[in-house]
Amino acid sequence: MQEITLKQSQKIVDDWIKTVGVRYFSELTNLGQLTEEVGEVARIMIRQYGEQSCKKSDIDADLGDEIADVLFVLICIANQTGIDLTEKFHKNMEKKNIRDKDRHKNNAKLQEKGEKSKEKEKFESWNILKQNINTENxxxxxxxxxxxxxxxxxxxxxxxxxxxxxxxxxxxxxxxxxxxxxxxxxxxxxxxxxxxxxxxxxxxxxxxxxxxxxxxxxxxxxxxxxxxxxxxxxxxxxxxxxxxxxx
Structure with missing residues (x-):
């Protein structure tokens, strides 16, 4: 059985949170793929630490099997490594919120630019029509x-x-x-x-x-x-x- 250090374990968890965790918690989609990805993390962590202190009964049954499995693995990782996943998750969510705000600002700017473009088109159309009206006898x-x-x-x-x-x-x-x-x-x-x-x-x-x-x-x-x-x-x-x- 290949042993890994706590530092390596923490890196695995960090990488998983950055690539999968934020997407999972923010969208709750594609659960099959997410379960497969987190399962790989779980296999590495369980080989290192075993399954002690992991109680699946702690998970809210109303969440459904696949969601419960993912959360169960996260709790196991947290219990075995002492890593504060909640803090890491919130930090990543803060970064995501900042990106979302920036994206909303950019969308608003694009919308404003589009509205200005439409206004310009109206002025140009009216200028052409006005010239025709002026020549009306x-x-x-x-x-x-x-x-x-x-x-x-x-x-x-x-x-x-x-x-x-x-x-x-x-x-x-x-x-x-x-x-x-x-x-x-x-x-x-x-x-x-x-x-x-x-x-x-x-x-x-x-x-x-x-x-x-x-x-x-x-x-x-x-x-x-x-x-x-x-x-x-x-x-x-x-x-x-x-x-x-x-x-």
Missing amino acids: TIPFFREGQVWYISMGKNISFEQDGKGKSFQRPILVLKKFSKDIFLGIPTTTKQKTGKFYFDIGNIGKHKNSLILSQIKLYSSKRLLSHIGGINKIMLTEIKQKINELIQ
Whole structure:
């Protein structure tokens, strides 16, 4: 029978914990392979120290046979060598947690980079569409109080954006200055309250609120399709709200 020293035994245990132990405790998968690997460690340790002080009855039976076998060998190793496997395991788990955190940070950076790339693509698409809109010569007739889909575009930061390939969003024509330009207020289907919003009821299939703080001057070349409107009384009330907001 080949004898091995305690130092050699400790190295065997250390190597096993680094290569198998962390993976076993963190994932609890591929138990057949793990049992085979730890069995090799067990055979070496048992040849050196025998099986005394190893009581399999100490293992929780609810864990299942294969898991219990692995834990049983670990307890035997700990009993025979005096090595604190718990401390070693926790140190390895701390290293694993650090690696996991680093990986999560890297994934977050990649995700952020991907989102920035998508934003860049949207701006590039809008820039192409905007050039086509600028060369448009056909201007539809419109008047105050109407709600139109317009090419809102891809805008900066908290400025309201359009949706879809045409960057569309419904907008209320608040004030018509000429056939070419008007003062408009974009809408949202999210039900909002407060001084920056005004409920105009159903436009098409959805309830809409005006985003008063996003009032802006628009070119009539952006107009796409007329989808509804509001009455003169409501239009007057909205203009009063705008006056209150900017005073």
